[in-house]
Amino acid sequence: xxxxxxxxxxxxxxxxxxxxxxxxxxxxxxxxxxxxxxxxxxxxxxxxxxxxxxxxxxxxxxxxxxxxxxxxxxxxxxxxxxxxxxxxxxxxxxxxxxxxxxxxxxxxxxxxxxxxxxxxxxxxxxxxxxxxxxxxxxxxxxxxxxxxxxxxxxxxxxxxxxxxxxxxxxxxxxxxxxxxxxxxxxxxxxxxxxxxxxxxxxxxxxxxxxxxxxxxxxxxxxxxxxxxxxxxxxxxxx
Amino acid sequence: xxxxxxxxxxxxxxxxxxxxxxxxxxxxxxxxxxxxxxxxxxxxxxxxxxxxxxxxxxxxxxxxxxxxxxxxxxxxxxxxxxxxxxxxxxxxxxxxxxxxxxxxxxxxxxxxxxxxxxxxxxxxxxxxxxxxxxxxxxxxxxxxxxxxxxxxxxxxxxxxxxxxxxxxxxxxxxxxxxxxxxxxxxxxxxxxxxxxxxxxxxxxxxxxxxxxxxxxxxxxxxxxxxxxxxxxxxxxxxxxxxxxxxxxxxxxxxxxxxxxxxxxxxxxxxxxxxxxxxxxxxxxxxxxxxxxxxxxxxxxxxxxxxxxxxxxxxxxxxxxxxxxxxxxxxxxxxxxxxxxxxxxxxxxxxxxxxxxxxxxxxxxxxxxxxxxxxxxxxxxxxxxxxxxxxxxxxxxxxxxxxxxxxxxxxxxxxxxxxxxxxxxxxxxxxxxxxxxxxxxxxxxxxxxxxxxxxxxxxxxxxxxxxxxxxxxxxxxxxxxxxxxxxxxxxxxxxxxxxxxxxxxxxxxxxxxxxxxxxx
Numbered sequence: 228x229x230x231x232x233x234x235x236x237x238x239x240x241x242x243x244x245x246x247x248x249x250x251x252x253x254x255x256x257x258x259x260x261x262x263x264x265x266x267x268x269x270x271x272x273x274x275x276x277x278x279x280x281x282x283x284x285x286x287x288x289x290x291x292x293x294x295x296x297x298x299x300x301x302x303x304x305x306x307x308x309x310x311x312x313x314x315x316x317x318x319x320x321x322x323x324x325x326x327x328x329x330x331x332x333x334x335x336x337x338x339x340x341x342x343x344x345x346x347x348x349x350x351x352x353x354x355x356x357x358x359x360x361x362x363x364x365x366x367x368x369x370x371x372x373x374x375x376x377x378x379x380x381x382x383x384x385x386x387x388x389x390x391x392x393x394x395x396x397x398x399x400x401x402x403x404x405x406x407x408x409x410x411x412x413x414x415x416x417x418x419x420x421x422x423x424x425x426x427x428x429x430x431x432x433x434x435x436x437x438x439x440x441x442x443x444x445x446x447x448x449x450x451x452x453x454x455x456x457x458x459x460x461x462x463x464x465x
Numbered sequence: 466x467x468x469x470x471x472x473x474x475x476x477x478x479x480x481x482x483x484x485x486x487x488x489x490x491x492x493x494x495x496x497x498x499x500x501x502x503x504x505x506x507x508x509x510x511x512x513x514x515x516x517x518x519x520x521x522x523x524x525x526x527x528x529x530x531x532x533x534x535x536x537x538x539x540x541x542x543x544x545x546x547x548x549x550x551x552x553x554x555x556x557x558x559x560x561x562x563x564x565x566x567x568x569x570x571x572x573x574x575x576x577x578x579x580x581x582x583x584x585x586x587x588x589x590x591x592x593x594x595x596x597x598x599x600x601x602x603x604x605x606x607x608x609x610x611x612x613x614x615x616x617x618x619x620x621x622x623x624x625x626x627x628x629x630x631x632x633x634x635x636x637x638x639x640x641x642x643x644x645x646x647x648x649x650x651x652x653x654x655x656x657x658x659x660x661x662x663x664x665x666x667x668x669x670x671x672x673x674x675x676x677x678x679x680x681x682x683x684x685x686x687x688x689x690x691x692x693x694x695x696x697x698x699x700x701x702x703x704x705x706x707x708x709x710x711x712x713x714x715x716x717x718x719x720x721x722x723x724x725x726x727x728x729x730x731x732x733x734x735x736x737x738x739x740x741x742x743x744x745x746x747x748x749x750x751x752x753x754x755x756x757x758x759x760x761x762x763x764x765x766x767x768x769x770x771x772x773x774x775x776x777x778x779x780x781x782x783x784x785x786x787x788x789x790x791x792x793x794x795x796x797x798x799x800x801x802x803x804x805x806x807x808x809x810x811x812x813x814x815x816x817x818x819x820x821x822x823x824x825x826x827x828x829x830x831x832x833x834x835x836x837x838x839x840x841x842x843x844x845x846x847x848x849x850x851x852x853x854x855x856x857x858x859x860x861x862x863x864x865x866x867x868x869x870x871x872x873x874x875x876x877x878x879x880x881x882x883x884x885x886x887x888x889x890x891x892x893x894x895x896x897x898x899x900x901x902x903x904x905x906x907x908x909x910x911x912x913x914x915x916x917x918x919x920x921x922x923x924x925x926x927x928x929x930x931x932x933x934x935x936x937x938x939x940x941x942x943x944x945x946x947x948x949x950x951x952x953x954x955x956x957x958x959x960x961x962x963x964x965x966x967x968x969x970x971x972x973x974x975x976x977x978x979x980x981x982x983x984x
Binding site (some may be wrong): 445 | 473801802803804805806831832833834835836838839840843846847850851866867868869870871872885916919920922923925926927929930933934959962963966967970973974976977
């Protein structure tokens with residue numbers, strides 16, 4: 228007696244079978260985060276081989292797309308074509324192909340410092356709006372920046388200690404701003420390169436021991452000691 | 466805050482000033498906490514017998530590096546109170562700051578007072594008679610000049626009467642706390658140490674500590690025959706430290722000298738971060754409030770009115786150039802806050818309070834950040850600043866987002882800082898997630914402690930290197946400079962450049978140590 232072949236699940240009107248329909252539903256429900264094959268298996272109880280088959284078919288029908296996870300290149304996420312990958316997968320606005328766009332960030336930081344310098348010369352208080360308007364007007368290179376992105380750049384300059392945040396008190400210099408509104412000023416710190424950011428030189432950081440990676444194993448009579456130290460030798464080489 | 470390398474550094478100072486045998490006794494006290502002279506002779510090296518220990522203790526007491534005390538036996542107990550000795554870590558470290566103290570006195574009271582202070586600094590403790598004898602052996606200024614200088618020094622509180630030789634501590638339930646140890650509790654909360662309790666009990670009241678009139682004859686009521694003012698009990702001291710007669714004995718008052726250095730540092734910090742005008746205003750405020758500072762290092766000054774600030778300001782040449790309007794503008798600037806600088810002055814009911822803690826914290830923060838920047842790089846610097854601002858545990862990815870650093874590299878940078886004790890880390894295990902989340906935080910107390918230990922270490926290294934350089938050019942240094950030529954002259958010049966660099970760096974590093982330990 229020949230074994231009867233199990234009938235294929237009836238195709239729906241859109242041309243996809245029942246398994247594919249279930250998987251597509253799951254992927255769509257996950258929106259921008261998409262679903263991995265292991266998530267599909269545990270959520271739908273469909274066999275791995277059928278899942279692989281369904282994914283290939285859905286990809287061919289251009290209903291889903293494959294997006295790599297920037298934190299773990301080995302894991303593939305499948306998203307419905309109508310969704311954009313979320314920040315967790317791409318890394319956010321500052322990432323291109325899974326890598327941080329450092330040159331773009333540094334370029335924007337330099338521009339922000341120049342805007343602040345220009346405004347300070349004109350004795351104008353700089354708020355987020357002022358910087359945003361500048362980019363809105365002059366940044367016509369097709370790469371429009373959101374207010375949030377500009378805020379992130381300014382915050383980063385604050386962390387670099389190049390720019391400081393000051394809350395407006397509505398008095399003297401801040402008369403054009405709302406009380407409590409955050410304004411940005413250059414710190415004007417000694418030794419700060421434009422947009423580069425540097426710490427004020429501390430006394431300890433100027434001693435070779437202050438930056439020595441081996442200070443933990445340096446002892447007066449040890450293998451590494453102030454008498455045999457190569458960093459000291461270099462520092463005292465007159 | 467005594468750290469491992471702090472003890473090693475203190476031991477090195479004692480070795481270079483008094484030799485290795487004295488250092489052994491001092492090291493024993495620094496590491497083990499208060500001990501009796503018998504315990505010291507048992508615990509220190511076998512070649513130091515009991516009598517030798519007593520002599521060494523007398524020497525260390527003379528130089529204000531050790532204080533004797535005893536603890537009252539529990540009620541009803543038959544046992545006698547034994548005399549114990551405690552090493553004064555701070556006073557040992559002050560030995561490296563004598564030039565700074567002399568400079569303070571020179572600026573305020575002139576060169577004659579400096580001579581008297583220098584005598585006290587190098588001899589530890591002296592009576593007026595001894596000071597006059599010392600002067601006679603030198604350039605002889607005369608006993609009146611010496612007496613006047615001493616009076617001026619006492620009035621300015623730069624010199625004080627020696628404390629009680631052996632105060633008796635009240636018997637607290639917990640008994641004498643261990644000087645070191647109990648690390649975890651020390652990190653988060655600094656309780657009153659035994660050293661502080663002993664010093665408090667030994668210090669006489671201000672009227673006796675800084676008398677207005679003092680005589681040198683032995684019948685004076687001020688003479689140090691019974692100086693146990695605080696607790697009223699006194700036995701014959703085991704170690705004689707009171708000198709041949711019962712004349713008043715004087716010593717430098719490190720508390721006041723450090724206070725002046727603290728004020729000077731605050732003015733410098735404000736001058737660098739604000740401007741000269743603000744620094745002058747702050748200086749005037751400190752001058753007005755100084756006499757009312759009761760604690761060694763208060764967090765805040767007493768409130769000072771605008772009128773008294775201006776009155777003080779116009780006493781100085783720089784201050785006379787300022788109008789009242791300008792002073793008000795400076796005060797407004799000093800009270801302003803930003804992400805860059807906190808408020809240095811607090812305005813309250815038409816008067817102003819200097820926030821010492823906030824001024825000092827700015828300089829401490831800059832010290833820490835510059836080390837992070839140089840040791841771990843710009844990205845680490847941003848992360849460290851972000852975590853300092855947040856002052857809570859933050860997850861790795863959030864740190865990467867805020868500091869705009871590559872997500873893949875962020876954990877490695879954070880781990881490096883954590884390994885060196887600059888960050889605090891916690892693992893957060895979440896059900897269903899294979900890898901635990903890592904949370905990071907900057908604990909300023911732990912970082913300060915870590916940095917302080919490393920700074921003591923660096924100071925010790927600079928000192929050892931200086932000795933090493935001197936030792937390796939020993940023969941060359943014996944030759945007179947004017948007879949040196951060619952290669953030898955060049956070698957001597959190189960040695961001089963090296964020693965100047967090492968000594969000046971050590972001097973500046975000590976300022977940073979004071980920021981974290983004494984201010």
